[in-house]
Amino acid sequence: MHKNIYNIFMITVKLQLYKPTKCKEQRLFSIIREFTSCANWYLDKLQESRTTSRVKIHNGYYETARKSFRLLSANVQLALDKAIETQRAFLNKKGKKSVPKFKKQFACFRQDTFKIFDRYVQFNMPGRERVNIPFKVCNPNHKQFIKQQPKRSQLINKKGKWFLYVSYETDKPAIDGNINIIGVDLGVKKIVTVSNPEASVNVFFSGNKAIYTRNKYQRYRKQIQRAKDTGKAKRGYRALKRISGKEKNWIKDTNHKISKQIVNIAKQNKADIAIENLKGIRERIKATKKVRRMLHSWSFRQLISFLQYKSAMAGVRIVSVDPRHTSQRCPRCGHISKDNRKSQSAFKCSQCHYSVNADLVGSRNIALTALNLYGEGKRPSERAVMLLPMAEGKTLMASCLEAPSVRAG
Numbered sequence: 001m002h003k004n005i006y007n008i009f010m011i012t013v014k015l016q017l018y019k020p021t022k023c024k025e026q027r028l029f030s031i032i033r034e035f036t037s038c039a040n041w042y043l044d045k046l047q048e049s050r051t052t053s054r055v056k057i058h059n060g061y062y063e064t065a066r067k068s069f070r071l072l073s074a075n076v077q078l079a080l081d082k083a084i085e086t087q088r089a090f091l092n093k094k095g096k097k098s099v100p101k102f103k104k105q106f107a108c109f110r111q112d113t114f115k116i117f118d119r120y121v122q123f124n125m126p127g128r129e130r131v132n133i134p135f136k137v138c139n140p141n142h143k144q145f146i147k148q149q150p151k152r153s154q155l156i157n158k159k160g161k162w163f164l165y166v167s168y169e170t171d172k173p174a175i176d177g178n179i180n181i182i183g184v185d186l187g188v189k190k191i192v193t194v195s196n197p198e199a200s201v202n203v204f205f206s207g208n209k210a211i212y213t214r215n216k217y218q219r220y221r222k223q224i225q226r227a228k229d230t231g232k233a234k235r236g237y238r239a240l241k242r243i244s245g246k247e248k249n250w251i252k253d254t255n256h257k258i259s260k261q262i263v264n265i266a267k268q269n270k271a272d273i274a275i276e277n278l279k280g281i282r283e284r285i286k287a288t289k290k291v292r293r294m295l296h297s298w299s300f301r302q303l304i305s306f307l308q309y310k311s312a313m314a315g316v317r318i319v320s321v322d323p324r325h326t327s328q329r330c331p332r333c334g335h336i337s338k339d340n341r342k343s344q345s346a347f348k349c350s351q352c353h354y355s356v357n358a359d360l361v362g363s364r365n366i367a368l369t370a371l372n373l374y375g376e377g378k379r380p381s382e383r384a385v386m387l388l389p390m391a392e393g394k395t396l397m398a399s400c401l402e403a404p405s406v407r408a409g
Helices: 022-049 054-068 073-092 140-145 208-229 233-268 289-297 300-314 358-374 380-387
Strands: 010-017 106-110 114-116 120-125 129-137 150-158 161-169 181-186 190-195 202-206 272-276 318-321 346-348 355-357 395-398
Touching: 010 140, 010 300, 022 054, 022 073, 022 106, 022 120, 022 129, 022 150, 054 073, 073 106, 114 150, 129 140, 181 233, 181 300, 181 358, 190 233, 190 358, 202 233, 208 233, 233 272, 233 300, 272 300, 272 358, 300 318, 318 358, 346 358, 355 358
Parallel strands: 181 272, 202 395, 272 318
Antiparallel strands: 010 129, 010 161, 106 150, 114 120, 120 129, 150 161, 181 190, 190 202, 346 355
16 A cells, blocks of 8 residues: 555544532642643653753653652653654654644543543543543534544543543544545635546535635624723733634634544545645735735645545545646646646646636646555556546535535436
């Protein structure tokens, strides 16, 4: 199997813990406080030593961490892992950067430091203590995973409520011998475009509502910022925090709905899903200032994350491909040229004069690139010739919040 073709194995299940007793809650607060302090302490050591080598940091500071923080050995090691992960992300980030710090308290648990039973979760605490707390599964569709062996979990307290995010391994999806692929192209005017090389499936998820909503929240932020400047800082800060939470929830809800619909399209057509590698997406897409603001604030990575775990649950395979030239290559003859892209929405091949919507070209070329991975080293252009003539299927427009009907033919 090609290294870019992967099956999704991990899924995160969100549990809400019922209100614990005062004594148990004190222990939970103690563990998240100690864990966060330990992770921040490790971050300071990583920055001082200018290394992200786990072996060097562990050998140099583990014994000190064990004595300084009231945590189990497994928790200390997970705190180091979190610190290294955050520091590496900080070092790879471009542009202006602030020194990373864990502000919100949390604690991570390894599979040998907690257990999930039918009605309660059991945490192992320092001093050989155990804390049992009943829970409910936030998403009913995830109840099937509770009886499986978890890998790790993360505990947080949000607005007085306790949540546990548990990671499980899922079985490999069953792969069908018949290879059908739909390509998923990401953008702004159309957040997602889904199509296949045969052009029998063409679905747009319009970004107009997303752009309008993001601009609305941007106007709110400006108004609140002006209020802060006039002296009402505390009230303005609370309002900004409230609006930010609403905006994030709206984006998350939209990404959930889009990813669910894409997986449904794949299942209906018995197809794998081809997605583009997200690296550099913000630099590749050119747009106006307002649209760029929406692009840089939209969580494409979250959308792909949702798509991955939903496809794993549905038994659909995902293929990650290099997106280079997918907007410039003609899906009919394979000719690559900047002149093929007439505008943001129009594509016309300068060689064979094939004309179609530019977003459809991107999604079809992503699917063709994935087919090339399945083939025996054949170029996408050769595959395109084999898949033609391309009978145009019915093109459908779908709102982010509406379930499109897909016709294959």
